[in-house]
Amino acid sequence: MQQPSQEEPALLDGPAVGVSDTRGLLLGYLDWYRKALMRKLAGLPDDVLRAPVDPMGWSPLGLVQHLxxxxxxxxxxxFGAVDVVAHPPGGDAAEWTVAAGTPTAQVIADYQAEVAASNSLLATAGLSDKARLGGRFKTPDQAPTLSRILFHLLQEYARHVGHVDIARELIDGETGE
Known part of the structure; x- marks a missing residue:
């Protein structure tokens, strides 16, 4: 029997192959995309992380801030109707542009803090739970279920992680999985 010369690549991305329940798949893929984002930025120097990628107009670090x-x-x-600032002052431009004095480590730490806060909300919520009223959603008819929100987040991450693949290829020729 011939042994492979290097580690076999994973047959599937995302959660383990044995995960088949909807909650495990949704949360597993969300976690996978969050980690994929960080993997795809690994090794880029600070000046490159902060520089807008032509022709896209945003920087890799700006995309992390946006997410x-x-x-x-x-x-x-x-989902949680927590009383937080939902949009940065300055709108989309401020959301995608990292201020010159903001350290890269701070942008990453802020992103990771949002992920941790999200995970805390997700820990005890059911997929059929509706978003609480008072935050983004004002009436019961507007409030989606957690499963709907997670589907939205997955498509948002899939799209943006794909954008990072393109940006990385334009920056230094690296390609992703």
Missing amino acids: GWVERRWLRWG
Whole structure:
């Protein structure tokens, strides 16, 4: 029997192959995309992380900052109706642009804090639970279930992690999985 010369690549991305329940799949893929984002930025020097990628117009670090706001809007403010600032002062430009004096480590830490807050809300919530009223959603008819919000987050992450793949290839030729 021939032994492979290197570690076999995973047959599937995301959660383990034995995960088949809907909650495990949704949360497993969300976690996988969050980690994929960080993997795809690994090794880029600070000046490159902060520089807008032509022709996209945003920096890789700006995309991380944006996804932190996405987590906050959809889970803390949206699902949990937590009284938080949902959009940065300055709108989209401020959401995607990292201020010159903001350290890279702070942007990453802020993103990770939003992920931790999201995970805290998700720990005890059921997929059929509706978003609480008062944050993003004002009436029962507007309030989606957690499963709907998670589907939205997955498509948002899939799209943006794909954007990072393109940006990384433009920056240094690295390609992702």
